[in-house]
Amino acid sequence: MRSMKVVVLTGAGISAESGIKTFRDKDGLWENHRIDEVATPNAWKLNPKLVWEFYQERRRQMSEVNPNPAHVALAKLELGVENFTLITQNVDDLHERGGSNSILHMHGRLQTLRCEDSGEIEHRMDDADLSDEYALCNCCVKPSRMRPDIVWFGEIPMYMSEINDAVNSCDVFIVVGSSGQVYPAADLAYHAKSIGANTILVNYDPPVNVGDFNEVHLGKAGEILPHLVDKWLNDEEVKSGTIRIG
Numbered sequence: 731m732r733s734m735k736v737v738v739l740t741g742a743g744i745s746a747e748s749g750i751k752t753f754r755d756k757d758g759l760w761e762n763h764r765i766d767e768v769a770t771p772n773a774w775k776l777n778p779k780l781v782w783e784f785y786q787e788r789r790r791q792m793s794e795v796n797p798n799p800a801h802v803a804l805a806k807l808e809l810g811v812e813n814f815t816l817i818t819q820n821v822d823d824l825h826e827r828g829g830s831n832s833i834l835h836m837h838g839r840l841q842t843l844r845c846e847d848s849g850e851i852e853h854r855m856d857d858a859d860l861s862d863e864y865a866l867c868n869c870c871v872k873p874s875r876m877r878p879d880i881v882w883f884g885e886i887p888m889y890m891s892e893i894n895d896a897v898n899s900c901d902v903f904i905v906v907g908s909s910g911q912v913y914p915a916a917d918l919a920y921h922a923k924s925i926g927a928n929t930i931l932v933n934y935d936p937p938v939n940v941g942d943f944n945e946v947h948l949g950k951a952g953e954i955l956p957h958l959v960d961k962w963l964n965d966e967e968v969k970s971g972t973i974r975i976g
C-alpha cells in the first residue's frame with residue numbers, strides 16, 4: 731500500500747450530500763439550465779449577465795455548505811498512502827476544507843476569477859466579489875472584467891499533463907460520484923484499466939462507463955467511502971503493498 735500509486739477522480743456526486751446539486755441527477759443543474767446558455771464561451775459572449783449570475787449564485791452557496799464524510803475519507807486515504815493524486819471535476823472547495831492537499835481541479839474553481847484580458851487568476855471571495863455586479867481585475871492598468879475561472883464546454887480542462895501522467899502510471903484508480911458523461915474525465919477509468927490498474931467505482935447509480943471498473947460500490951459516497959477507506963488502510967496485506975486495493 732505504502733508504495734502503491736493511488737489516483738482518485740471525483741465528480742459532483744461526492745458533494746451531493748453536502749447540499750450541492752449534481753448536474754445530471756433528477757433536479758440537477760442541467761435540468762433547469764441549458765448548458766449552451768450558461769457553460770460555454772459563446773454563452774459568456776452572448777449573455778454574460780446570465781452566465782455571471784449563474785456562477786455567482788454557486789459561489790455564494792459555498793459558504794453555506796460543508797464537507798461530508800466522503801471528502802474527509804479521501805483526506806484520510808491521502809495520509810495513508812505514499813503516492814496519491816486527487817483529481818476533481820468539481821469546482822467547489824469541499825476537498826480542501828475536508829483536509830485534502832494538492833487537488834487538481836480539472837474544471838476550474840469557484841473561489842477564483844480570471845481576468846478576461848491578461849488571464850491572471852485572483853482569489854476573490856469577499857462580500858463585494860459575490861454580488862451580481864461584474865468583478866474587475868487588479869492586474870490591468872484599466873481594470874478589466876473578470877470571468878468565472880471555470881472550464882466551459884469547448885475549452886481544454888486544466889492540468890491534463892499532470893493528470894495523464896498520474897493515470898498512466900497508477901496501480902489503483904478510484905472514481906467517486908461521476909456519471910462518466912463528460913470527456914476527457916470519463917476516459918480516465920478506461921485508460922487506467924487498460925494499463926492494468928485496479929479500477930474501483932463508488933457511485934449512487936451505475937454510470938455509463940460502469941464497464942470500465944473492476945469493482946463497483948453503489949450507494950451514497952458519504953456512507954460507503956469512509957468504510958472502504960478504513961478497510962483499505964487497515965488491511966495488513968494492503969499495508970505491506972503485497973496486494974492491490976479492492
Ligand code: OAD
Pocket residue numbers: 740741742743744746747752753754755758769819820837881882883906907908909910911912932933934935936937949950951952
Ligand atoms: P453528474 O451530475 O453528471 O453525475 C453525478 C453522479 O453522481 C451521478 O452518476 C449520480 O448517480 C452520482 N451521485 C449522486 N449523489 C451521489 C452520492 N450521494 N454519492 C455518490 N454518488 C452520487 O456530475 P459529474 O459526473 O461530476 O462540468 O459531471 C461532470 C461534469 O459535467 C461537471 O464537472 C460539469 C458538468 O457539466 C462542467 O461544467 C465543465
